[in-house]
Amino acid sequence: MEDEVVxxxxxxxxxxxxxxxxxxxxxxxxxxxxxxxxxxPAHKAKLKALGGAEWVRTKLDELPDQ
Structure with missing residues (x-):
């Protein structure tokens, strides 16, 4: 056998x-x-159907600042 160099x-x-x-x-x-x-669970399903966190952010942005 020959020596192979790897x-x-x-x-x-x-x-x-x-x-x-x-x-x-x-x-x-x-x-x-x-x-x-x-x-x-029913409210969670409704929130998800409405758009989840993005929907909440939009609704909060629509409210006047206090």
């Missing part, structure tokens, strides 16, 4: 974790918070 291909190295990498933070006006809400 060439190992090395993966390209990842760049270092330098500053400026990654997703930039959203501005404060675009941040959203989670608001837990307890509903009956």
């Amino acid at each position: 060439a190992t291909e090395s993966k390209p190295k990842r760049p270092p974790n330098d500053r400026g990498q990654g997703r930039k933070p959203k501005p404060p006006e675009e941040l959203k918070v989670v608001v837990p809400l307890r509903l009956s």
Whole structure:
């Protein structure tokens, strides 16, 4: 048998974790918070049919500021 030389291909190295990498933070006006809400199964189905969180946001935006 002949001795075979197996060439190992090395993966390209990842760049270092330098500053400026990654997703930039959203501005404060675009941040959203989670608001837990307890509903009956029937109310949950109705909320989903109406459009869910987007529908709630639209309804809140329609109300005058207090």
